[in-house]
Amino acid sequence: MTTNFFIRQLFDHESYTYTYLLADLQAKEAILIDSVREQSARDLKLIQELGLTLKYLLETHVHADHITGASELRKSTGAKVALSAVANVAAADIGLNDGDELSFGAFSLRALQTPGHTDSCMSFVCNNYVFTGDVLFVRDVGRTDFQQGSNGKMFDSITNKLFTLPDATIVYPAHDYQGRSSSTIGEEKKFNLKLGSGKNREQFETAMAEMKLALPKKIHIAVPANLRCGEVD
Amino acid sequence: MTTNFFIRQLFDHESYTYTYLLADLQAKEAILIDSVREQSARDLKLIQELGLTLKYLLETHVHADHITGASELRKSTGAKVALSAVANVAAADIGLNDGDELSFGAFSLRALQTPGHTDSCMSFVCNNYVFTGDVLFVRDVGRTDFQQGSNGKMFDSITNKLFTLPDATIVYPAHDYQGRSSSTIGEEKKFNLKLGSGKNREQFETAMAEMKLALPKKIHIAVPANLRCGEVD
Known part of the structure; x- marks a missing residue:
């Protein structure tokens, strides 16, 4: 990998969200994945310090636990907001389909x-990194009990893709x-824990059924806002 | 850099501390930098999953804001605890001097x-990484108002080293x-902010004098415990 490849993980302490800035330091083009509205100023400052042009604001999905910074950052940078076409987000600039590629510099x-x-969850592959959103976590997987969640689809997405x-x-x-962190x-x-060591579909579904989680505190604010790319009325 | 080089950042949400696991995945030898006592089980589990032999538990300094996991992890792994010889920590296995090298695998x-x-602060250099402890932070530097802190030494350590x-x-x-994260x-x-863009010693000292910070909550527990490598009575 060339030394022009830049990657920086950022973290939001309130929602425990990781945001990722990727860039080509030679061409000065960048992508930001899963921004958080409250961290927009921090992220914009870093982008500006590094002299980067933000090309794309990517979302792995329509988040239920925090409001995306995409709307704020689109206004200040002119970047295009991209997420899965399946999400049907009218305010997005690009609806992504399986296999679509986005370039930044080289x-x-x-x-x-x-x-x-x-x-409408997507994962993004770049060089030897994969950004897995709320599908594959460290030693765990995301919940499947709202927003069209599906244990069967989760099992297939992780094991087959x-x-x-x-x-x-x-x-x-x-x-x-x-x-x-990773x-x-x-x-x-x-x-x-849910599907490592070759656990089968049935074992996975049993493990998922045992998850007992409260609804995300912000779900009723976050989902409608994120369907507008994080625009808050 | 060979693909056998492994590095993993870990975070403690209570004390905002980053811990770092470094390893040679071929030789299966590892070093852990700045562990946190409350995270010992998490870190031990990761070391065991990866099949690593922990050779050294390193401290960048005698921390005032959290208790190190070194004592706990030394018991369970047999690793040697190493920090600056200047710290005079009798319970440590190795007192490090400027320029000393520790090997793990290749x-x-x-x-x-x-x-x-x-x-007694040390920074550690490995491949293209430097672990700067509480000396150099992202866009800032550590405080200098207790534990023999010194603006002059801080300025020299950062600008000259x-x-x-x-x-x-x-x-x-x-x-x-x-x-x-980095x-x-x-x-x-x-x-x-304190000494970037060629700020001189005087500008640095003026900026440092403006820092107004409360004492770390745990200082009266953490420092004595850390002088025993994190052993708690």
């Missing part, structure tokens, strides 16, 4: 349709609640 | 004496309070 990022947590990436691929999730595909194939 | 890590935040590393060196600090030496030379 690099490109490939969108993979990975439904399960929601029907994400687990076919090379073992050394670094997994960058949208959240972790225990301070674990994983690898190889680690998750072995150690993921 | 890799080695070099200790740099970087006093300022405390008199850390800023002579290559610009592309990735800076991994012991803390960040705004979700910024920086680079090049970025800090330009954008550090």
